[in-house]
Each structure stands twice: as C-alpha cells, then as structure tokens.
Amino acid sequence: MLKTVQFVLDQPEQLNQSYDHAVVIGSGIAGLTAARVLSDFFNQVTIVERDRLETWNDYRQGVPQGRHAHTLMPRGQSILEQLFPGLVAEMAAEGAIQIDAQTDIAYFQNGRWQTPQRRTTSIASSRPLLECILRRRVMALPNVSVITSCTVDGLKTDAEQRQVTGLRLRPRRDATFSENEVTANLVLDTSGRSSKAPHWLADLGYTPPEEWRINPFVAYTSRLYQAPVNFSDWKTLYIAPEPPHGTRGGIIVPVENGRWCATLIGVAGDVPPHDEAGFVAFAQSLPTPSFYEAIKDARPLSPSNGFQRTENRVRRYDKLPRYLDGFLVAGDAAIALNPVYAQGMTAAAQSAHALQQSLRAHQRQSPDSLVGLAADFQQKLSQVNYRLWRIATTQDWDWPITEVTDDSED
Numbered sequence: 001m002l003k004t005v006q007f008v009l010d011q012p013e014q015l016n017q018s019y020d021h022a023v024v025i026g027s028g029i030a031g032l033t034a035a036r037v038l039s040d041f042f043n044q045v046t047i048v049e050r051d052r053l054e055t056w057n058d059y060r061q062g063v064p065q066g067r068h069a070h071t072l073m074p075r076g077q078s079i080l081e082q083l084f085p086g087l088v089a090e091m092a093a094e095g096a097i098q099i100d101a102q103t104d105i106a107y108f109q110n111g112r113w114q115t116p117q118r119r120t121t122s123i124a125s126s127r128p129l130l131e132c133i134l135r136r137r138v139m140a141l142p143n144v145s146v147i148t149s150c151t152v153d154g155l156k157t158d159a160e161q162r163q164v165t166g167l168r169l170r171p172r173r174d175a176t177f178s179e180n181e182v183t184a185n186l187v188l189d190t191s192g193r194s195s196k197a198p199h200w201l202a203d204l205g206y207t208p209p210e211e212w213r214i215n216p217f218v219a220y221t222s223r224l225y226q227a228p229v230n231f232s233d234w235k236t237l238y239i240a241p242e243p244p245h246g247t248r249g250g251i252i253v254p255v256e257n258g259r260w261c262a263t264l265i266g267v268a269g270d271v272p273p274h275d276e277a278g279f280v281a282f283a284q285s286l287p288t289p290s291f292y293e294a295i296k297d298a299r300p301l302s303p304s305n306g307f308q309r310t311e312n313r314v315r316r317y318d319k320l321p322r323y324l325d326g327f328l329v330a331g332d333a334a335i336a337l338n339p340v341y342a343q344g345m346t347a348a349a350q351s352a353h354a355l356q357q358s359l360r361a362h363q364r365q366s367p368d369s370l371v372g373l374a375a376d377f378q379q380k381l382s383q384v385n386y387r388l389w390r391i392a393t394t395q396d397w398d399w400p401i402t403e404v405t406d407d408s409e410d
Contacts, residue, residue, distance in 0.1 A: 030331025076346030095256025318382035
C-alpha cells in the first residue's frame with residue numbers, strides 16, 4: 001500500500017493556456033510527463049489509456065517490460081524533478097533507492113570488475129512505483145482527466161485532412177466512457193512500441209515515417225526476491241554481456257520494500273529460461289558467480305517473467321514530407337531502445353522537455369494556432385533521439401547476429 005505523501009504541485013512560469021484541448025494516448029512515463037507539460041498550455045488535457053488502472057501501484061498488462069529492472073538515470077531524474085518538484089524525495093519516502101555509480105554498483109565487464117569514472121546518482125524502484133507517483137501528481141492537476149479501458153481506432157481530421165480534430169475510440173466492455181470519439185486540437189501518441197501511428201497517417205494519405213531497426217536479439221527473464229537482511233556487498237550488481245561471444249549477463253537492482261529485481265540477460269538469441277531450474281542454471285553460467293551467490297539463498301517472491309521485444313527502433317517522424325497539424329508522436333512510439341542501456345525512462349523525460357520547448361516557442365509566435373507545431377516538435381525531438389540512439393546501439397553493432405533494417409530510400 002502506498003503511503004500518502006504531501007507535495008506541492010509545480011507552479012509554472014506565467015503561460016497562457018491559449019489552446020483548448022489536448023489528448024494523450026497512453027499513460028506510461030512518456031504520456032504522464034507529456035500530460036504534465038501540456039497542462040500548462042491547454043485548457044483541458046485528456047489521457048486515453050487502454051488498461052483499466054484500477055490498481056495504480058501494480059503491474060499493467062500494457063507495460064510488459066514493467067516487471068524487469070528499471071533505473072532512472074541522472075538526466076531523466078533532473079527533468080522529472082523540474083516537472084514534478086519534490087519527486088525524488090517522494091520516491092525515497094515510498095522506498096526507492098538512490099544508487100551512487102562509484103560506490104554502490106558492482107560492475108563486471110571484460111573479465112574483471114570495473115569502477116565507473118564518473119560519479120553519478122540514479123534512482124532504482126519498481127516501474128509501478130514511479131508510474132503511480134507520476135499518475136497521482138498528474139491526476140491532481142485541475143485540467144487533466146483520464147479515460148480508461150478504451151482502444152484508439154484512428155484519428156479524426158478536418159474535411160481537408162490537414163488538421164487533427166480528435167480520436168475515434170472503441171470502449172472496452174469494462175469502460176465507463178461510452179462515446180466513440182473525442183474531439184481535440186492536439187493529439188500526442190505515446191502508446192509505445194505497439195503504436196499504430198504509421199497506419200493512421202497512411203490511412204489519411206500521408207507518407208508514414210521511415211523506420212530504422214538494430215536488433216541484437218536481447219531477451220530478459222526477471223524475478224523478484226526478498227533481499228537478504230544486512231546484505232551490504234553492493235546495492236546493484238551488473239554483469240555485462242561481452243560481444244562478440246559472451247552472450248550472457250545479469251543485473252540485480254534493489255526496489256522498494258526490501259526486494260531485489262533479478263534479471264538475467266541473453267543476447268544473440270540466447271534466451272534465459274523461465275522455469276526454476278533453468279533460471280538457476282543460467283545464473284550459474286554467468287562469467288562471475290556473484291549473481292548466483294546473491295540469489296541462491298534469497299527467497300523468491302514472484303514467478304519468472306520473460307521479455308524479448310527489445311530491438312532498437314526509431315521512426316523518423318522528423319523526415320516526413322508532409323505533417324498532419326496537431327498530431328505528435330513521442331516516447332517509445334517514436335524511439336524504442338534496447339532496455340539494457342537504461343535509457344527508456346530518460347528518453348520519455350527528454351521528449352517531454354522537447355515538447356515544452358516547442359510549445360513555448362510556438363505559443364509566442366502563434367498563440368491561436370497549432371499549425372507548424374508538429375514539424376517543429378518532431379525535428380527537435382529527433383535531435384534528442386539521435387544522441388540516445390548512439391548510446392543504445394554502439395555496442396549492439398558488435399554482435400555477429402545483429403540484424404539491421406533501414407527502410408529509407410536514401
């Protein structure tokens with residue numbers, strides 16, 4: 001059960017909420033941070049989520065990666081703290097753990113233990129904890145609401161199909177919202193890897209984005225353990241896979257309530273097993289016994305959960321020959337990265353920051369119109385995404401099995 005923590009909502013700089021209604025598709029990290037930004041510029045913000053969100057602090061069906069290790073890196077932490085002042089302290093009060101890269105991480109790579117050269121601090125917690133705190137903050141904003149248990153079927157536009165005017169919805173059986181559409185001046189798709197935005201654009205006669213993929217075929221299997229009492233060797237253990245042939249690795253990250261999230265990593269199609277004996281045997285096969293030694297006497301708290309949809313994929317919305325005004329794409333819907341590099345939540349935070357910058361500049365120039373915002377935002381976001389793409393894919397090229405797909409024409 002989450003504790004009640006008092007906080008003060010961020011008071012933004014004096015901005016005119018000159019635009020009427022924005023709709024965000026998806027209530028993950030990218031969607032929630034974007035909704036926070038949009039609330040400064042729009043009279044009304046609505047989040048459309050396909051999950052029920054009945055239990056805010058539990059794993060969601062729409063976030064299959066949520067059961068695996070999550071770490072909020074310094075850049076993402078800084079942006080979220082600006083958007084949600086006091087967030088770090090609130091996370092700590094709920095049990096999140098601060099990790100000092102130089103003193104708290106046991107890092108094994110290239111056959112020996114390494115010490116990071118830079119002293120940085122990250123935050124470790126379960127994905128549901130961070131989502132719950134962000135959702136609690138966002139839903140406390142007076143101009144933000146949420147529609148749950150609804151699937152988006154497509155975009156609505158004006159007669160000329162130049163400006164988005166809303167969404168077509170398909171409420172599920174358990175939905176409390178019964179309408180088949182919602183009107184909006186702006187639609188932001190943060191629906192993740194399963195985004196249908198390219199198909200929606202194609203249906204309206206727009207050219208869908210080019211898509212680049214780099215896939216080293218990474219697979220994860222994770223399990224929660226009760227951390228041993230008084231264990232003090234390290235807070236986080238990371239055993240890195242080593243290309244081109246060292247396909248196995250693992251990471252143990254502390255999460256709230258004295259638990260460990262223990263994740264086995266397999267690259268190049270070397271999938272960690274889900275069964276008890278297979279999980280243990282895979283742990284024993286790692287290049288150092290530290291992972292196995294840590295879990296062998298720890299009490300399991302969950303079954304093993306696998307995840308294999310890990311390819312790096314970027315959709316080049318910045319290169320579209322023509323934009324549908326008022327329609328934006330961000331988060332994993334625009335760039336989805338190999339989770340081993342812990343860039344996903346930071347990418348979501350940075351996309352919110354890019355959105356804030358684009359809206360500030362656009363509002364000064366066009367306080368009554370959103371024409372041109374889509375092109376400006378997607379190009380600004382691409383600059384952020386390019387840096388993250390370089391971080392996440394540099395080592396992935398070193399695996400012989402890595403599959404590279406580029407559907408661009410040049």
